[in-house]
Amino acid sequence: QTLQMLKEKLDKGLMPQWVVTDPDIYQLERRKIFGQTWQFIGHESELKEPGSYVTRWIANDPVLLVKTNSGEIKAYLNSCTHRGAHLCTADFGNKKTFTCPYHGWSFNLEGELIGVVSGKTVYGEKMKKDEWGLRPIPKVGMYQGLIFASLDHQAMPLEDYLGDMKWYLDILLGRSDGGMEVIGVPQRWTAQANWKMTQENFASDPYHVQTNHRSTVELGISPSDPNFASYGHQIVLGNGHGLSIMTSKTGVSPYKYQTLPESMWPMFERNLSPEQNEILSNATVFVGGIFPNLAFDSPVHGMEGEMCNYLNLRVWRPLGPDKVEIWCWCLVDKAAPEEYKDKAYKAYVGSFGPSGTLEQDDTEVWARIIQVNDALMMEDKELSYNNLNNYLLGEDVFEPVDNFPGPGIAYPSTYTDNLARSIQSRWFELISKDLLDEEEDSQ
Ligand code: FES
Ligand code: FE
The missing domain is CATH 3.90.380.10 (Naphthalene 1,2-dioxygenase Alpha Subunit; Chain A, domain 1)
Known part of the structure; x- marks a missing residue:
């Protein structure tokens, strides 16, 4: 009913004032807008050479945006795969590896887990490091140097989105x-x-x-x-x-x-x-x-x-x-x-x-x-x-x-x-x- 009423008002060019800061509306926006649309996360000129990185946010989702050795731009969830700590806390810089401040796992520019403190001694032979790489942000796209990302696996292509x-x-x-x-x-x-x-x-x-x-x-x-x-x-x-x-x-x-x-x-x-x-x-x-x-x-x-x-x-x-x-x-x-x-x-x-x-x-x-x-x-x-x-x-x-x-x-x-x-x-x-x-x- 509330939504129906809202729609009727909006169609007439009227926006109920309560909508602006309503906490329930905000929760809907988080999931249905910020969780699904394309979000601007940076400009290509901010990542000049391999190893250049910047850290960004899509609302509350932390993003680590890097230029890899092959010059590709990749975006990862900026969270360690071990216990979820915020991995890279600097705003920008240049690195070959990102080491987690909590237990010291480290990841390369490709997002691969390459270092585990005490490695085999504690995890034995069975640990498959390639299963513990950084999680990529589902979609990344670029238009005229603008880098966008989306948390939605099904997001439409960026070019269609921009129209x-x-x-x-x-x-x-x-x-x-x-x-x-x-x-x-x-x-x-x-x-x-x-x-x-x-x-x-x-x-x-x-x-x-x-x-x-x-x-x-x-x-x-x-x-x-x-x-x-x-x-x-x-x-x-x-x-x-x-x-x-x-x-x-x-x-x-x-x-x-x-x-x-x-x-x-x-x-x-x-x-x-x-x-x-x-x-x-x-x-x-x-x-x-x-x-x-x-x-x-x-x-x-x-x-x-x-x-x-x-x-x-x-x-x-x-x-x-x-x-x-x-x-x-x-x-x-x-x-x-x-x-x-x-x-x-x-x-x-x-x-x-x-x-x-x-x-x-x-x-x-x-x-x-x-x-x-x-x-x-x-x-x-x-x-x-x-x-x-x-x-x-x-x-x-x-x-x-x-x-x-x-x-x-x-x-x-x-x-x-x-x-x-x-x-x-x-x-x-x-x-x-x-x-x-x-x-x-x-x-
Ligand atoms: Fe990152 Fe443990 S949470 S190494
Ligand atoms: Fe103004």
């Missing part, structure tokens, strides 16, 4: 020879927030920019027109993915190719289709999300006269219904001049790094939503207080355009909730799978 999003990822990640590279290491910090809210904020809510980030316009680190985030298109893709592509009021960005140096433009023309190229040359900001919890933002930022572009990738790792660990990468075109890369990294730190101006604006609001959600009137499952959030932005105002050069359903403004609603409907489809039938059977 039409690939066309836009090609613009952001495939425009330059050599692709993109991660600058520094990902920064991470925790915030009082719900992962759905943070994903929605990046993926589908340019409407908050005008108010919540107003100060950045006043400080001169965002484009000077306070409505800058509304111009352009919001594009709804399948599977809960989508993005906004912002430009200017006239449709021509004041920052051609997002301020990337002119010397790079012919390369973009060569690597992109004419349609992709047209979009890139006139875009100020690309901001969007890959379901469920990877967001990206490719803006133009920096002090006036020093504006530049970077690509920010973000994973909202849920630590509960009201807490996220934010993982934040800064990427720049490998082919960009070194001096541009430095500038871009500084622009990133000043805007969306943990102490960045834009970041501060958002984290404060997210925490306040969480605090308010503890109120009794917010626990409104019967909707007796009618506590429903509004997802009706742009409804009946914007119709999809038919001449947009890229795939997906494109709306002629970024101020619409069409993408947010499509994310919610994918979310609902996954969390309610099998349960709706059960609800019906039990009635």
Whole structure:
């Protein structure tokens, strides 16, 4: 019944407030979303040579991502096969073997158990070491340097999962020879927030920019027109993915190719289709999300006269219904001049790094939503207080355009909730799978 009611409301663009931080909903999300979808776990440039490794998480599942001697990228459950201890506790590094801190079993880059303390003396001749290798994460895939993994053996191929999003990822990640590279290491910090809210904020809510980030316009680190985030298109893709592509009021960005140096433009023309190229040359900001919890933002930022572009990738790792660990990468075109890369990294730190101006604006609001959600009137499952959030932005105002050069359903403004609603409907489809039938059977 609860799910039926939820579905009826969502179909009308209304989201009951209690859903955001409800612990039962969170348990459904853990299993049915984080246990089954593809999750971003790193970028290929983070694993430079054999033995390079990084440790990551898929919600609560620890992942050890390594480059093997043959240059292959492998992902293992970062847990020792002896008694389950967390095997590698460093964030990144380079190793030939991983030795467990508990009883000292060691594993090579291929995940094979190669060392057992006191070996034959205690385990005799019968122990088959090859049965005790690290457990691989069931699925690992890569697209344009982005490495994804899934805990689900039956997960659909990554390329199908990304679907039409690939066309836009090609613009952001495939425009330059050599692709993109991660600058520094990902920064991470925790915030009082719900992962759905943070994903929605990046993926589908340019409407908050005008108010919540107003100060950045006043400080001169965002484009000077306070409505800058509304111009352009919001594009709804399948599977809960989508993005906004912002430009200017006239449709021509004041920052051609997002301020990337002119010397790079012919390369973009060569690597992109004419349609992709047209979009890139006139875009100020690309901001969007890959379901469920990877967001990206490719803006133009920096002090006036020093504006530049970077690509920010973000994973909202849920630590509960009201807490996220934010993982934040800064990427720049490998082919960009070194001096541009430095500038871009500084622009990133000043805007969306943990102490960045834009970041501060958002984290404060997210925490306040969480605090308010503890109120009794917010626990409104019967909707007796009618506590429903509004997802009706742009409804009946914007119709999809038919001449947009890229795939997906494109709306002629970024101020619409069409993408947010499509994310919610994918979310609902996954969390309610099998349960709706059960609800019906039990009635
Ligand atoms: Fe790793 Fe015992 S738990 S060696
Ligand atoms: Fe924001």
